[in-house]
Amino acid sequence: MAKITLHIAAAVTVFVLLAGCDPISRHKVLSTVFDGVPTLPPPEQICTEYADLKLTAFKEELAGAKKRAEAGDVSQGSVHLPYDEKKCDNCHDKNKDDGLVRPAKQLCLMCHKDFFQGHFQHGPAAVGDCLSCHVPHNSAYTALLKTDRKVICDTCHKEQRAALSLHNKVAERKLDCADCHNPHYGTTPFFLK
Numbered sequence: 001m002a003k004i005t006l007h008i009a010a011a012v013t014v015f016v017l018l019a020g021c022d023p024i025s026r027h028k029v030l031s032t033v034f035d036g037v038p039t040l041p042p043p044e045q046i047c048t049e050y051a052d053l054k055l056t057a058f059k060e061e062l063a064g065a066k067k068r069a070e071a072g073d074v075s076q077g078s079v080h081l082p083y084d085e086k087k088c089d090n091c092h093d094k095n096k097d098d099g100l101v102r103p104a105k106q107l108c109l110m111c112h113k114d115f116f117q118g119h120f121q122h123g124p125a126a127v128g129d130c131l132s133c134h135v136p137h138n139s140a141y142t143a144l145l146k147t148d149r150k151v152i153c154d155t156c157h158k159e160q161r162a163a164l165s166l167h168n169k170v171a172e173r174k175l176d177c178a179d180c181h182n183p184h185y186g187t188t189p190f191f192l193k
Helices: 002-019 023-033 043-071 104-111 164-172
Strands: none
Touching: none
16 A cells, blocks of 8 residues: 555656646646645736746845945946936836836847847847846946856856867966957857957
8 A cells, every 4th residue: 555655656746747847737736636735826916926026036136236336346347327327218118017118138239239240149149138148237247247257158158168278278377258259249150359
């Protein structure tokens, strides 16, 4: 009997894992298998709670960047000029659901026109995902970066480097990626300068 219960528990666990991690799929699986599973709150509540959670995380990220900028050397930090000049309406529209005048992936290119000057483009920049590397308002780091320019590339690029011995020598000399590569675009593969 214990063996059968163990097999059922293992099967349910696998089924729950395969159903995904979102609360609705998990609830469907649990309520199918078990009696007495509480009902889900209305979808509006789930969406609102998720949006509030994401907004809180985003505000905390911005507040942390602002604290670092205020506590650190101001010459090392950066502030987005429209934000500094309190021109919030350049980017924000309180009448829209997402609060932006354009979709987030089009927003930066409203002002940064003719930005790409090379055939080769860095993936996030090419699709307008500027916020993968930059914060929109202020930062403790130059160029509104999320983190120091010496480590920002490593947040995504974990693959083995081509020309590994050359990259190791560059790292020993305390150079960073942007000393040799343009982080947004280039006329050569790998955006070499």
